[in-house]
Amino acid sequence: MLFSKSKRFNSLFKRLGGTTLTNIVTVGLLTLFVKGLGFGKEILIAENFGLSELLDTFYIAILVPSLIYNIFLGSFKSVFIPNYVSTLKLNSLIAGRFQSTSFLVTIGVAILFFILAFLFTDVYLEVFFKGHTEHYYSLVKKQFYYVAPCILFWGFSSIINGLLTIDNEFRYSSLSSAFTPLTIIVCLLFFKEELDDLVLAIGTLVGSILGFLFVGSVAIRRRLIQLHKPDFASSNIITLFKQLPAKLSASILVGINPFVDQYFSAQLAIGSIAALNYGEKIPAFAIGIVGIAVGNVMLPYFSKQAVEDITNTFNKLQSMLKQLIVFSLIITVILFIFSSSIISLFFERNAFTSSDTVIVSKIQQMYLLQIPFYITGVIMVKFLTSINKNNFMVLTSVISLVMNICLNYILIEHLGVYGLALATSIVSLINSVILYLYIYQLKKQHV
Incomplete structure (x- = not known):
């Protein structure tokens, strides 16, 4: 193995x-x-x-x-x-x-x-x-x-x-x-x-x-x-200006999601907002580092590759996604199993009790489920940006926002604060699937 x-x-x-x-x-x-x-x-x-x-x-x-x-x-x-x-x-x-x-x-x-x-x-x-x-x-x-x-x-x-x-x-x-x-x-x-x-x-x-x-x-x-x-008036500058509104719109829509989660968590018992924030810290820290590292490197990488050979770049992307899914799943499983120990190590002291650890570790587990989809999603977004397909990302951002609101409303009734964290991971999954299907269609057009 x-x-x-x-x-x-x-x-x-x-x-x-x-x-x-x-x-x-x-x-x-x-x-x-x-x-x-x-x-x-x-x-x-x-x-x-x-x-x-x-x-x-x-x-x-x-x-x-x-x-x-x-x-x-x-x-x-x-x-x-x-x-x-x-x-x-x-x-x-x-x-x-x-x-x-x-x-x-x-x-x-x-x-x-x-x-x-x-x-x-x-x-x-x-x-x-x-x-x-x-x-x-x-x-x-x-x-x-x-x-x-x-x-x-x-x-x-x-x-x-x-x-x-x-x-x-x-x-x-x-x-x-x-x-x-x-x-x-x-x-x-x-x-x-x-x-x-x-x-x-x-x-x-x-x-x-x-x-x-x-x-x-x-x-x-x-x-x-x-x-x-x-x-x-140059063609590349005009292309840049045409792509900018779509990229701006997508960034704004993505930035609204945390406020949506805060709004729904405020409807729950006192301490729910804090618990949600604690449960999100370590997953957000981990995927933030990976997202910045992968995103900053892969955008210029894909941009150069696409100029040379767009078809080969599609193939490289698909192969990378398969490999990263496997590795990110392994990381997710390990963190999921040791979630309680991680929360206890970093937060359980003074006013943060063992019962708080139980709640926050379960929230963290729900957030951890998004890791494979978040990482692959970042790569696919950078790929689409590299080939100036930002308009489609506005659509995916709208879908993600609507799905987040709907899932928060549904899951909060059945799972409480845990449902808000789970909704985030499900939205990440849906977003990645939509991006992949779109890229697959683009690939067929270039084959």
Whole structure:
């Protein structure tokens, strides 16, 4: 049996190529390091501020910039990579124009959102966070003026990170996100008194600037940045703009699902929201690392392969999915069996009792069931993005959202809080099946 597993691993290794698998492992380890650093930052923030007004206002101040980054800039990077790979096949002049146009779009988006946020901050606070003091609103706006410029530096870093991943340089792009938690830690340890109530906001801004300078210097050293006169009429830029609304829509729809789960869990007994969050932490942490590692590497990989030979790329994808299903199922079974021990090890102390462990471990088991479908789903989404088929992902996102609402409503009646976790896994399964069937139809068209 071990020999059989070894053969499967070697088969997957050969199909992906040694360099690609090495990149996935590298990104996974570096992501683990960055997330660990972020966790340390959260511990230090909790130690310094607890559940304070300053912390509340900081999270409100950074909410809109973070949303813009996660939805718009993340989507822009995803459609930037495959279209830039296609542009590279032409010549350096056209590639330089493509880069310049992309940077100008990022600058325009950053300025636009900054102006809108500046003009409508008071309205935004009064509508969504009404009932607070003038001092509270003053703290939000004071910190917002420091974190808002981060949008620009995050945007530049996002595009440059895309250039680095296309060039198979994943180490530096993965490390760039470590600067913000690191600068916040430094500010809290050494400059808290001097920076006072701006310590978190300034730490975030300095981190975003250092992250940009870091990846920028790497890209310049590797001669990846080639700026020429922008061209908004080029075919690849037009394709990018056509794909962007679909990618944005899909990102927004996917982002709504956690809010749906929170809404349904709020209808249950007190403690259900907390139990759901505890049960989700370890599965989300695990699949988050795998998703980032696999997603960041496979998008440029598929983009390059598709330009060379689209039919062969379909075959590689299908083979990879079969292998990953087997390996992810093994991981799922192991974690499922030891779920109670894992929860007990990480959480069972002080107010978190053994009876809490029983509840949370069962919730965790329901969430763990999604691992094979989540991982394969990530790969299929990256594949579709690489061949500019983002429109279909809007449909799958709508179906997932509707199915999540329906399954939550049905399963909560029979299984309570466990049903909400199970619904998430079932939706992940349905989404993966739909994506696979669509890709299978695309493959038949190219054969």
